[in-house]
Amino acid sequence: MDANGNAYYNVDCISGAQEFLEEGSVDLIITDPPYGINGDQLHKHYNRNESFVIDGYVEIPKQEYGAFSHAWIKEAARVLKPGGQIFIVSGYTNLYHVLDALRTTDLQEINHIIWKYNFGVFTRTKFVSSHYHILFYGKPGAKRMFNLECRYGTGESAAIAGSANYQDREDVWIINREYKPGKEKNKNELPSALLTKLIQYCSNEGDLVADFFMGGFSTARVAVGLNRRFIGFELSERTFSSRLETVKHLVPGALLPDQRQPLLLPIRNQGLPWSAEETAQLSQRYEEMMAAGNGKRESIDKLCVEFERGYWSVLKALKKSGTLERPPARKAKGNELPLNIS
Numbered sequence: 001m002d003a004n005g006n007a008y009y010n011v012d013c014i015s016g017a018q019e020f021l022e023e024g025s026v027d028l029i030i031t032d033p034p035y036g037i038n039g040d041q042l043h044k045h046y047n048r049n050e051s052f053v054i055d056g057y058v059e060i061p062k063q064e065y066g067a068f069s070h071a072w073i074k075e076a077a078r079v080l081k082p083g084g085q086i087f088i089v090s091g092y093t094n095l096y097h098v099l100d101a102l103r104t105t106d107l108q109e110i111n112h113i114i115w116k117y118n119f120g121v122f123t124r125t126k127f128v129s130s131h132y133h134i135l136f137y138g139k140p141g142a143k144r145m146f147n148l149e150c151r152y153g154t155g156e157s158a159a160i161a162g163s164a165n166y167q168d169r170e171d172v173w174i175i176n177r178e179y180k181p182g183k184e185k186n187k188n189e190l191p192s193a194l195l196t197k198l199i200q201y202c203s204n205e206g207d208l209v210a211d212f213f214m215g216g217f218s219t220a221r222v223a224v225g226l227n228r229r230f231i232g233f234e235l236s237e238r239t240f241s242s243r244l245e246t247v248k249h250l251v252p253g254a255l256l257p258d259q260r261q262p263l264l265l266p267i268r269n270q271g272l273p274w275s276a277e278e279t280a281q282l283s284q285r286y287e288e289m290m291a292a293g294n295g296k297r298e299s300i301d302k303l304c305v306e307f308e309r310g311y312w313s314v315l316k317a318l319k320k321s322g323t324l325e326r327p328p329a330r331k332a333k334g335n336e337l338p339l340n341i342s
């Protein structure tokens, strides 16, 4: 345990959860179990102290993967609070075992996220494998935490086009692995950007985050950095002792000042019905903005501020009034006289 009460255990996660985690005590689990794909090579790396160790990484033999997944996922479901949530990162090979185990619990599927990373497995005779699956499940019984505007306000435009908030919440994520030349790191270490996103959306400061397979302690570093409490397990003695130093002196909340602040619009009229007069005014202002050379997205963003309403509300009102179907008035060029069609 560190000075701030965060706990790191060098034990098997199943017995560790049974011993150190009470039922219904965890807000969020983010975890990345061993993938069970090195079974054939285990004999080459066998180490007496850590039954199946590959470079300090404890792997699960292929034939045990199903039973192992059932056992740890049962524990994960037990320790989550009602309304608590879990993200499980998985490769494709044993994904069916993880899904099968999840389906025997009361956890409910929320999303299936595809994480596309760089440095895929190089091939010449087939396509390059460059994604993982992130299974997002929730425990029923209470409202789930989803911080809709923790990264982008719903009215913010994306860099090229569209809504930044919508794009950030699409279920295909392109996030590069971290390249740390010369630094010791755990095989398959998850990037901080990925962990930050999961933690920001699905927990609040002070919440308890757990990782059943800590590896290089990446979840711990990001969780504590974002001022969450943390508890985690790692079975490999070698991995655990070599990475423990990286979390001993973490300052809770140290990563918070580096996070982007969402631009939140005042949406005082949210939820109020649109009057006929307000709709007419909205249509007129939209047409004026388009005629002045603004794009559709830009015009709607400005209208959100003027009318103090959210993006979707403005878009819906414009659609309902038929304004979006009318061709925009063409902006007159300098030497061009407006056409006078009577």
Ligand SMILES: C[S@@+](CC[C@H](N)C(=O)[O-])C[C@H]1O[C@@H](n2cnc3c(N)ncnc32)[C@H](O)[C@@H]1O
Residues within 6 Å of the ligand: 011, 012, 013, 014, 031, 032, 033, 034, 035, 056, 057, 058, 059, 186, 187, 188, 189, 190, 191, 212, 213, 214, 215, 216, 217, 218, 219, 233, 234, 235, 236, 239
């Ligand atoms: C895919 S890695 C986790 C990587 C981690 N998310 C990171 O970012 O570094 C899986 C880890 O689980 C550990 N492990 C395997 N079996 C375990 C068990 N029964 N309990 C706890 N940890 C275990 C492995 O030693 C390995 O470090």
